[in-house]
Amino acid sequence: MIYLDNAATTLHKPPQVEQAILEALHTAGNPGRGAHEPTLHAARIVLDTRLALAELFHAPDPSCIVFAANATMALNTVLNGVLHPGDHVITTVYEHNSVLRPLYRLRAQGVEVSFTGVDDAARLCYDQWETLLRPITRALVVTGASNVTGNGTNLVRAADFAHRHGLLLIVDAAQTAGAQPIDVQQLGIDALCFTGHKALLGPQGTGGAYVRPGLQIAPLLVGGSGVHSFDETHPLQMPTVLEAGTLNVHGLAGLCAGVQWLLEQGVENLAAREAALARLFYEQVRTAPGVTVYGDMTMQHRAPIVALNIGQEDSARVADILWEDYGICVRAGAHCAPLMHKALGTAEQGVVRFSFSHFNTEQEVQQAAQAVCALTRELLCE
Numbered sequence: 001m002i003y004l005d006n007a008a009t010t011l012h013k014p015p016q017v018e019q020a021i022l023e024a025l026h027t028a029g030n031p032g033r034g035a036h037e038p039t040l041h042a043a044r045i046v047l048d049t050r051l052a053l054a055e056l057f058h059a060p061d062p063s064c065i066v067f068a069a070n071a072t073m074a075l076n077t078v079l080n081g082v083l084h085p086g087d088h089v090i091t092t093v094y095e096h097n098s099v100l101r102p103l104y105r106l107r108a109q110g111v112e113v114s115f116t117g118v119d120d121a122a123r124l125c126y127d128q129w130e131t132l133l134r135p136i137t138r139a140l141v142v143t144g145a146s147n148v149t150g151n152g153t154n155l156v157r158a159a160d161f162a163h164r165h166g167l168l169l170i171v172d173a174a175q176t177a178g179a180q181p182i183d184v185q186q187l188g189i190d191a192l193c194f195t196g197h198k199a200l201l202g203p204q205g206t207g208g209a210y211v212r213p214g215l216q217i218a219p220l221l222v223g224g225s226g227v228h229s230f231d232e233t234h235p236l237q238m239p240t241v242l243e244a245g246t247l248n249v250h251g252l253a254g255l256c257a258g259v260q261w262l263l264e265q266g267v268e269n270l271a272a273r274e275a276a277l278a279r280l281f282y283e284q285v286r287t288a289p290g291v292t293v294y295g296d297m298t299m300q301h302r303a304p305i306v307a308l309n310i311g312q313e314d315s316a317r318v319a320d321i322l323w324e325d326y327g328i329c330v331r332a333g334a335h336c337a338p339l340m341h342k343a344l345g346t347a348e349q350g351v352v353r354f355s356f357s358h359f360n361t362e363q364e365v366q367q368a369a370q371a372v373c374a375l376t377r378e379l380l381c382e
Contacts (some may be wrong), residue, residue: 002364005329007147007175007305007355009197009204016257017201024253030246032226042249049256050239056259056267057192058183059210066239067208067247071174071195072098073220074209077242078170078191079103079141081217085110087138090167092116092124093339094146094153099172100339103141112136118343121296122149129161139168139190144176148340148351149295150278150305152176159187168215174198175303178259179274181267184210191215199357201262202255205248217242270358274304277356277365282306284369288376294344294351304356308372313379315350322352326371330354 003011024045029038031046050062059065068074079102083089089106091099093115107113114132117125129140140162145152155171162169168190173182177192178199184192189212196206211217222234223244235241262270282297290311297306310318319332333350334341341347354368 002326002328002360002368004354004356004360004364004368005331006357006360007198007303007353008331010199010201010357010359011329012357012359013201013203013254013258014261016261017203017254020257021203021250021254024250028249028253030226031249033246045249045253045256046247049252049259052256052259052263053194053208053210055263056178056182057210058185060185060213063238064210064213065208066211066242067206067252068242069205069248070197070207071172071193072207074193074195074207075099075170075172076102077220078193078209078211078217079106080220081242082168082170082191082215083111083138086136088112088114088134088136089139089141090114090116090129090132090137091141092143092153093118093343094124094143094148094151095141095337095339096143096147096172096174097336097338098174099141099143115339118151118340122146122151122294122340122344123296123299124151124153126154126157126161133165137165137167139170141170141172143172143174144180144182145301145303145305146295146337146340147175147303147305148335148337148344148353149307150175150303150355151295152180152299152301152303154301155187155189159189162190163188175305178262178267179303180271180301184212191217196251196255196258200255201258203251206251206255209242211238211242213238219244221245271304273358274356275302277358277360277362278304278306278354280362281354281356281365281369284366285372288373290376290380291372294346306354306356307351308354309346309349309351310372310376310379312349315346315352318352318375318379321375322368322371326367328368328371 177194196202
């Protein structure tokens with residue numbers, strides 16, 4: 001099997017991740033719910049995970065890191081916690097439904113939403129931001145990179161625009177956290193939402209957000225906290241204010257191990273390897289008859305993704321053949337990013353997405369490219 005669906009979830013993890021989860025299953029209690037060793041050990045796991053993520057993102061303090069089940073939950077928490085009826089938000093057609101659907105629901109409640117389009121190479125039209133700006137604009141919400149094309153967002157440019165106009169900068173880092181260096185303080189990011197099961201190399205069911213010190217976000221959920229139990233309202237201090245209920249300590253143990261491994265290896269080094277693998281694949285398939293590749297492969301900062309179609313063939317059929325005949329795992333369809341597909345003209349066909357990890361080998365990439373070239377000949381001759 002050749003696994004090239006890493007943008008959906010990384011399958012291959014460092015062995016330390018599995019070891020940390022298994023150990024936590026046998027040793028970790030419920031953090032903040034007692035003073036015995038199992039609960040204290042669980043609290044240390046949670047703190048260690050905050051510390052590792054704070055180091056990775058260059059956050060000023062571990063209390064800026066809050067945990068959630070995934071990036072979707074983190075984005076729902078942040079967006080619902082800072083936007084109110086009468087506000088206006090600028091976002092992009094790059095966005096995943098994890099951003100779009102919360103914004104659509106908020107729009108139904110009185111929040112106005114505007115979308116930035118793309119050019120012929122599926123690059124964001126940044127100049128549109130100034131034309132979309134209104135006196136009531138509250139936030140700029142962008143993804144770090146499109147999960148369809150891999151095209152990245154220029155976060156320096158996004159931060160400059162947001163800061164000049166007094167807007168909150170909210171970033172969906174599902175595709176970039178762990179895959180690209182991110183310095184939240186240098187960029188001035190107000191909230192960065194991440195998931196644990198992709199490039200951070202943790203298990204599914206983990207994720208969270210970095211929240212800038214001083215930014216108040218109304219909690220999406222309230223309930224058990226382990227402190228101030230007689231108060232009728234949820235505690236307001238970070239990170240407790242955004243972490244109602246028992247945390248996924250066993251999952252966080254694995255996430256901590258994954259992040260610590262990334263820090264040891266160096267995100268820049270791993271990103272360079274992934275970019276090289278994506279480029280190798282692209283160069284071998286881009287001239288194959290009938291192949292259309294989407295996005296700008298010359299961009300400096302992009303996710304390690306190559307999205308393509310073969311003629312007018314349905315992307316799902318291509319993905320099925322790649323798996324059944326060649327043992328290659330890819331993702332086909334809409335990828336939960338409908339506006340991006342409308343912009344590309346692939347709403348009906350979808351695209352076949354190849355997404356790479358530093359755990360992939362050059363041999364695997366070459367075999368996948370050969371499979372695509374063979375498949376083009378087969379399908380175009382039908």
